[in-house]
Amino acid sequence: MLKIKNTLTGQLEEFKPIKKNGVSFYQCGPTVYWTQHIGNLRGMTWGDLIVRVFKFNGYDVVHVRNYTDVGHLTSDTDEGEDKMEKGAKRENATPQEIAEKYIKIFEEDTRALNLFEPSFKPRATGHIQEMIEMVKKLVDKGFAYSTDLAIYFETSKAKDYTRLSGQKLEENIAGAGIGDMNDPAKRNPADFVLWFFKAGKHKNALQHWPSPFKSPLVENGEGFPGWHIECSAMSKKYLEESFDVHMGGIEHIPVHHTNEIAQSESANGAPFV
Template structure:
């Protein structure tokens, strides 16, 4: 089988390109991580799942991925204009805890969330507060090269001095300045030379004692948000990254500023492929706490949905398209996961001897079709459609009893190969689930009742098993079979 070439859409070039890393078979992958001041919402998690799919696809294609994701535990202010309060310190004041306690608590929440959703943990997860020296050194380098200036509240990067500032947006320096003013993306600070200039180091307010502050050559303060990613990616991955991932909201400011300061400091291309994930809306509306449609992972788990159902829904729309999260969609995801579980169970139970060349051809065909889809800029809707087409075809052959045990093993192996990308832990559906002793006794009692033609008691026990244990029974010529349902 000829492996299809991997193509990724590059925000920088505005087109799909064949992916070629700088070093053969090694991928330096940096992803913007969480600002740890609150619970991640499902929009955040959608982006992390998309990045997880990207890493899984890279690994499926034989690449060794070095995956770095930062933890922003200082410096992310409430305003895009380097104004307002630090989000972590603000949360600390509201919750009457220290900023360090807030950062530690929400870092743990984030790690628990990605573990629950079976998102592969990044290999390196540097915290901003542990890399202040690296940030200071990077700012000193920019200062030496003449890219900085001082205001009353900090050290700023002069964006007019960096050629092609804004290249990620497709806008010129002048157009981007007009766009930010017109869209009021960044309130104007009269001390800034240009609206696009950004803080590299912020001074601590004279009348307020910050919990997180450090000495620097310019005065006591804390790093700007943008410098954090540049310093940490440079330390762990070097001056040029193969892939940098994040949300589309980061394109005009955060990622544009990362490019400017990184390339100004090193003189080398910062990122070769930019990967951006689109927004999530809820029931057709923007997600917000005021509308009551703001959901965290725990909110959905508390409503009785399982992690597989949530992951399935969040990965089922192409990452570059807006995802409309609906509870109807979540119910459909629930049915999809149930069907997947039943399919895996059905394959496991095949006992018929023999195998056929026809099955081997079907398996090879759908492996290639799925691979083509995911290698075409992670086309998950198409990949999932191919998987369901394959399942329908196999179910028909199972109905016709045309699949032997060795065939079933080949089919299971392909499903587990699909799952290297899907991350749904399909192998768990193949495990024997132990029934509670009371449920086992009830099943035996029902079998006895059926033999004695006491159908009223048999039906009563069937109902009790479903209501109490979530077990439904199926009477077949091979005997009574059971399965768990929601």
């Protein structure tokens, strides 16, 4: 019998896969604007250990580990500068060139550590359409709303929004980020961005795409995805609406992982994990 610590319940629980003899595993991967430090690579090694334990116990494992190459702001919330743009400015390069450079270095590191190759290694910038579709579904279902500057997820409408972190909603506000301080239309400080319009503090964004969303400040809904929606869209594409195991940094439990659960379950109408 294989038992795993469930962060949601805080209990050691018997592992029961959704599909017999198979394990679907999503691991939040690196933001590729800089080299990964030893702590980052420790997390990748733990992910590899999880895969090896499942395989040793006879399971077929589908392991997805993404690359974040847009939308991850320096605060880990909705504040600050896009990390990819920060890297591009530092090296006088494009965000795409920065991503290619540091993905190559990261994969050299993982090979040196003898880590298994994931089944899929999706890049956020390669899945913009999937993100737009999920945001549109959240808007259509009443879980998200638009301002001139962004599309926000309305946290007050999510079922048990803070159940993963154990915080009260008001305690989560400090970690959620306030988006653009000049956005008077934001309804709640805890609401988080699904799609940034190329406006306000992001009017000079280096990476942006057209979208069906409307703002009087931009043409064709130009903008870029928020960090949290990226993992939700990519996990759904490669592992369906519900999967067995999710892994990421412990520091992301109160914000990133909490937001993944909220938006995924609201959009899909199914348990995230």
